[in-house]
Amino acid sequence: MKQKPTMADVALYAGVSPSTAARVLHGNGYVSDANRKSVLKAASELEYHPNIQARSLRYSRSFLIGVVLSSAVRNPFFALISHAIRLQANAAGLSVLNFNHNYDHATEVDGLRRLLDHGVEAVILCHSFEIANLAPIQKAGIPIIEIERAFLSETHKILIDPQPGLAAALRDLVERGHRRIDFLGGSAARGSRGGSSSHSSADEERAEAFLRAAAAVGLDAADLHVTTGQYDEDSGTALEGLIRGRQILTRTDRPTAIVAGSDVLAAGVLQAAYELGLHVPRDLSVIGYDDSLGLFLTPALSSVRQPYDEIATLAIEMAMAGTKSPSLVRTIGTSYAIRSSVGAARSGA
Template identity: 30%
Template sequence: MPKSPKQQSKSERGKLAAAGTATLAEIARQAGVSAPTVSKVLNGRAHVAPATRNKVEELLRDHGYRRKRGVARPRPSGLLELVFHELISLWATEIIRGAENVARQEGLTLVLSESAGREEMGLSWVDGVLTRDPAGVILIMSNLTAEQSSLLVSRDVPFVVMDPAGSPADDVPSIGTTNWQGGYTATRHLLDLGHRRIGVIGGPAGVLCSRARIDGYRAALETGGVMSDSELIRHGTFQHDAGYHIGKELLSVADRPTALFTGNDIQAMGVYQAARELGLRIPEDLSVVGFDDLPISAWMGPPLTTVRQPLVDMAEAAVRLVLELGRGEQPGMRRLELATSLVVRDSTAPPPVSR
């Protein structure tokens, strides 16, 4: 008497695959689903429950079914999906502007979504992507699990991670910037002005770009012969409130820093507010350096010295890369880092003589 699908071992299913006798109907029977459902999974169609899809895909793999790789699949939706870790308006606007520049040329429409602060997307997000069937997905400051990457790859949905939150796997295409060099350059600028008590307000401790910027800060202090003070190294959230509250703490101590390097321009705005409330003038009493060079940084009072992160260029490069992958091309480089540069304005000056 033949065994039921539940009684069949994985090795037995593998024997069927090797013998080439497993039809889609047989796989459907083993999975306990209909043949059209198996066909949907095999052809990368949406509207299949995650647990069902995973079961069917395992059976398809066991039976040797593989979708043809390296051939571009039509994307009838004409959509390009941008997934933000957080939609911080000023920062996100620059990325959207860069993505739109290329999407417009390619006749694509942007779709925006947010992971609400989560660095990893849930599996239900993959189902949404499959439903929309975009020309490509760009994840900004987010991470993909190995399972999510595998699901997207199995359906020929190209994706690129921009400014990854963690260290992406070797096979994950990514676009970043020289964060370490940016942190080093910002701190070196303050050291050259004569500052020795230099504080830093980075982003979240677990975010790759934040760690790299602080590592650059530490390296600049070390090469400048200044000992790093752990009390002057703080982690924020890349939000205005973090710059304000942490800045106020650092500037309220007796031996306060004469300069602050913030992990982004938004936190620098918070530091400006804290300094004003404490009666400190920028740059006479306190020098401030930001990171990003958002358009608003030139309008702040005084205009902010900052590290320019080419957000528009990064977004354009990410879109071009994901579209190349979607056309089945093999880009010369799947991992890019664009250069940062220091933009000196009026928020930095030598420290007060009395200090």
């Protein structure tokens, strides 16, 4: 059997010291670009693979980060943020262990227990279902990073400001002649066993930001409607968008534009418009939020964009800071991606 190459073999092959090879392969400490390239080239040619278990034993660390997701199956936002976090973690020499709670109490409790069993060094929440379920993580003293939520004390927080993106979206609509504009968002998810849900704040903030942005561009409050719906049920977010979309688009005072609180809700609105024989964007303009699947819809969906890479970079930095730093709070702004789902308001509207 071919003997597996060691880190010492990589160092010798690359012509560097073992400590330099270790810094490159573990992603720790400064190494010149030339030495880094030499070590990586040597590792590739020797087909070297680090022994993670041995590394963990040597440093008494797991090098594991836990990520709690709501439902990557129902909403591609969670798949995108998970992917971005994994890339940043890998660059920092860390591995990621994640799970989707799918808005289920027992699933979340079991997933968090597994994170504890694997000795994760930090837990990134995107997002938790029931706050009370996190008590074992807090009791263990494991650092927690909340994304777009601020429900726990003594945690690191990455807050997302919806105002810049929504303000740009409303300006775009007004410049195209729209005055009757609806906002379709989510409402607080229900804890399956009466626990406190962690969903309401972001949904409420998006709706409030929509109303502020509308007021800033001079829209009449009487022409604005905010509709919310539960989207953690078995029916899924897209169907909720379809149901609410039908209700909105069959009103006598039908809006000329709808801004949705997620791309998946917006996808449901596009389905409703199609069913009702409305052309987007000739009869109706539609804007999503989070820019998670806009390029895959027809027409391509304009959307308020969340900066996934920036969120992930901050999350991993906070995870690595752990409990050594006081609770860190950072706010990141959104932007607006204009695509073909937005057009001029129909004449006479």
